[in-house]
Amino acid sequence: MLYMKNAPKNQFWLGLLPNYFKKIGLVISIAAIIAQISLVYISQNEPLSQKEIIKTICSSLFTVGLFFFAFSKEKFEDEMHYFIRMRSMALTLLFVIITGILSPILYLAFNETPTIRETQGFATTVILQYIATFYIQKMMK
Amino acid sequence: MKNSLKVERAKLNITQQELADKINVSRQTINSIEADRYVPSTILALKISNVFNTTVNSIFKLEAED
Numbered sequence: 321m322l323y324m325k326n327a328p329k330n331q332f333w334l335g336l337l338p339n340y341f342k343k344i345g346l347v348i349s350i351a352a353i354i355a356q357i358s359l360v361y362i363s364q365n366e367p368l369s370q371k372e373i374i375k376t377i378c379s380s381l382f383t384v385g386l387f388f389f390a391f392s393k394e395k396f397e398d399e400m401h402y403f404i405r406m407r408s409m410a411l412t413l414l415f416v417i418i419t420g421i422l423s424p425i426l427y428l429a430f431n432e433t434p435t436i437r438e439t440q441g442f443a444t445t446v447i448l449q450y451i452a453t454f455y456i457q458k459m460m461k
Numbered sequence: 462m463k464n465s466l467k468v469e470r471a472k473l474n475i476t477q478q479e480l481a482d483k484i485n486v487s488r489q490t491i492n493s494i495e496a497d498r499y500v501p502s503t504i505l506a507l508k509i510s511n512v513f514n515t516t517v518n519s520i521f522k523l524e525a526e527d
Contacts, residue, residue, distance in 0.1 A: 396487040399486070399490070461489060461498055
């Protein structure tokens with residue numbers, strides 16, 4: 321993240337990715353979903369470990385795509401968007417804290433231990449939560 | 462905080478988009494300010510008052526609960 325030129329001195333501006341990263345992010349995420357779905361049909365003869373590797377790569381790509389989408393500029397980014405973004409981040413942080421408190425209890429309740437996939441799922445959920453909060457708030461403005 | 466942005470805009474006969482272009486913000490931001498859903502920064506308030514050639518106080522007014 322870079323410091324943005326000409327930013328008001330009392331505001332910490334996030335140097336977001338350019339707007340075209342939204343499209344790149346969407347393409348990566350959709351491609352990752354399609355690849356993961358098609359994996360079920362295509363690689364029926366593939367060994368299980370290889371399937372797992374491809375699955376992990378696909379989920380990582382999906383998360384990276386979401387990250388690009390979430391942290392790229394809107395077509396027109398001004399101080400109100402900055403305000404919405406900051407509020408979305410605060411709400412997402414609240415969501416993360418609540419989830420962080422609740423998840424170990426849920427794991428204990430179901431007698432399970434968190435795996436890498438669940439951690440990755442958590443990261444994806446956080447980014448999805450941020451995107452949802454940002455756009456809901458933007459629509460309400 | 463209340464504001465008379467809509468009235469001032471009507472006096473100058475300019476659209477939300479035209480005002481937004483003049484102060485380099487989105488039309489959505491102007492709409493939110495007019496509807497009291499967003500309070501602009503000091504810089505933006507000063508830019509708005511410059512467009513209407515008036516003071517910030519004459520456009521933005523504090524209310525009892527502020």
